[in-house]
Amino acid sequence: MDDTLIRRVMPNSAETEKAVIGCILMDKDKMTDVADILVPDDFYHSEYRAIYQAMVQINAEGRPVDLVTVIERLRTMNVPPEICSLEFMKEVADSEATAANAKHYAKIIKEKCRICDISEFDIFVFRL
Secondary structure (H helix, E strand, O other): OOHHHHOOOOOOOHHHHHHHHHHHHHOOOHHHHHHOOOOHHHOOOHHHHHHHHHHHHHHHOOOOOOHHHHHHHHHOOOOOOOOOOHHHHHHHHOOOOOHHHHHHHHHHHHHHHHHHHHHHHHHHHHHO
């Protein structure tokens, strides 16, 4: 069967991914809550995956996760310049998210990731 017929967009929510990162930037203590649920590969959108990866690395080093440290880390990670720009990062930080909901947002991302994993497996089996 033609691959174009079974190609589809996997379940994702850019708004939720942006929200969880915004929550961490608003309240550094949310990093621990979110890190208990998510790994970088749970993020569907590459820009948010890169930002979260930077946050995880910074946190693992025992350094504060904030706008400045994340931008600096992103600049060392070979990501497109627009992702590590102050303007883009401010937009992410200024999301309409509420820091109190960080754990809830993380669970939404995790659930969408699980659905993607199941869908990818189904496609793999279908191709056999």
